[in-house]
Amino acid sequence: MKCDKCGCDVPKSNDAVWIQSYATEQPISLLVFGSRCFLPTDTCPGSPSRAQYIAGQPRDSRYPYDKSMEKKWRMAYKRILKICAAPAEEPA
Numbered sequence: 001m002k003c004d005k006c007g008c009d010v011p012k013s014n015d016a017v018w019i020q021s022y023a024t025e026q027p028i029s030l031l032v033f034g035s036r037c038f039l040p041t042d043t044c045p046g047s048p049s050r051a052q053y054i055a056g057q058p059r060d061s062r063y064p065y066d067k068s069m070e071k072k073w074r075m076a077y078k079r080i081l082k083i084c085a086a087p088a089e090e091p092a
């Protein structure tokens, strides 16, 4: 799937929509949304409103930080990395 922001191919390991579907346990979002880079890349700002929950990422001032979602996002991201067998760069 291509990112709706930058138009590049989004690897599943960095697809905000996939990660969100795990974080919120709402697989339906996969059908509603396309793809969107999660963490910023060289060519794309990514999705800071979601990536802010991952350790080391800057807070997104446009959205409130929901502390109760932090664990869910981190778990979801971990899970995606595992599924994709991406380089082991797990958030602390």
Ligand SMILES: [Zn+2]
Pocket (backbone or CB within 6 Å): 003, 004, 005, 006, 007, 008, 036, 037, 043, 044, 045, 046
């Ligand atoms: Zn993108």
